[in-house]
Amino acid sequence: MSPALLEVTDLRHSYQTRQGEHTVLDGLTFSVERGEFVSIVGPSGCGKTTLLRSLSGLLRPSGGTVALGGTVIDGVPQGLAMVFQDYRGSLFPWRRVGENVEFPLLGSVPKSERRRRTEESLEAVGLAAAADRYPWQLSGGMQQRVAIARALAMRPELLLMDEPFASVDAQTRSDLEDLLLRVREQFDMTILFVTHDVDESVYLSTRVLSLSKAPTVQTADVTVPLAFPRDQITTREEGAFVTTRSEVARLIRQAGPGGLAA
Numbered sequence: 066m067s068p069a070l071l072e073v074t075d076l077r078h079s080y081q082t083r084q085g086e087h088t089v090l091d092g093l094t095f096s097v098e099r100g101e102f103v104s105i106v107g108p109s110g111c112g113k114t115t116l117l118r119s120l121s122g123l124l125r126p127s128g129g130t131v132a133l134g135g136t137v138i139d140g141v142p143q144g145l146a147m148v149f150q151d152y153r154g155s156l157f158p159w160r161r162v163g164e165n166v167e168f169p170l171l172g173s174v175p176k177s178e179r180r181r182r183t184e185e186s187l188e189a190v191g192l193a194a195a196a197d198r199y200p201w202q203l204s205g206g207m208q209q210r211v212a213i214a215r216a217l218a219m220r221p222e223l224l225l226m227d228e229p230f231a232s233v234d235a236q237t238r239s240d241l242e243d244l245l246l247r248v249r250e251q252f253d254m255t256i257l258f259v260t261h262d263v264d265e266s267v268y269l270s271t272r273v274l275s276l277s278k279a280p281t282v283q284t285a286d287v288t289v290p291l292a293f294p295r296d297q298i299t300t301r302e303e304g305a306f307v308t309t310r311s312e313v314a315r316l317i318r319q320a321g322p323g324g325l326a327a
């Protein structure tokens with residue numbers, strides 16, 4: 066049997082603070098198979114961002130292992146891209162949209178291939194015509210599409226997303242959710258997605274992992290029994306959507322004070 070795309074084993078992390086050691090992740094174990102869309106939910110402060118930062122190599126965890134395709138990673142792994150909530154902070158304002166998308170490929174991908182990937186990625190997010198504009202000339206939703214295009218240009222096997230749609234209005238958020246489901250299909254990506262929004266987690270995912278409050282020691286694992294393609298109106302009306310949503314909301318609430326409202 067081939068190894069899972071992502072294998073997280075006994076992951077631990079403690080921050081050193083003035084008050085002493087603050088343990089956030091206390092032995093987290095889960096895996097993600099190729100082709101899955103897994104959302105991570107949990108009470109505020111339970112360590113969702115700490116988890117993604119550990120997976121992406123931005124933070125060295127205090128203990129445990131992370132393996133990608135069966136290889137234990139140390140540092141910034143290949144084959145992985147990350148999209149953050151704060152698109153303003155993640156795009157270079159002085160570079161044009163096309164240059165932003167191309168940027169992570171500089172030095173590792175030949176120029177003609179960079180051009181091709183940039184055009185294809187911008188096309189996929191509906192921004193082919195915006196390549197020569199600057200990020201600040203675009204709306205928030207469009208800037209987040211640029212951030213997604215930049216991730217696509219890297220051709221990641223695994224895309225990590227940290228509350229990517231939390232800073233846009235509700236209509237833009239629905240549009241971005243559907244765009245994400247389309248590009249996931251087109252680029253054959255596996256996605257690990259952190260969100261505060263229970264409905265969003267169920268709408269997008271094949272599986273939802275609910276973390277306990279920090280120190281996070283356990284997860285509940287909920288399979289989403291909904292077919293693709295999904296539809297913002299009809300999928301949300303399905304009985305399976307409603308019951309899964311309630312199950313996830315209950316798990317978050319049970320995780321303790323600070324849990325999200327259903």
Ligand SMILES: Nc1ncnc2c1ncn2[C@@H]1O[C@H](COP(=O)(O)OP(=O)(O)OP(=O)(O)O)[C@@H](O)[C@H]1O
Pocket residue numbers: 080081082087089107108109110111112113114115116279
């Ligand atoms: N650099 C740091 N130093 C000390 N403590 C930190 C640091 N970064 C995060 N923390 C603390 O670790 C805990 C987990 O933070 P993290 O951002 O991973 O949680 P989260 O689940 O993503 O939170 P939220 O849902 O509010 O975004 C929080 O109590 C936070 O205050």
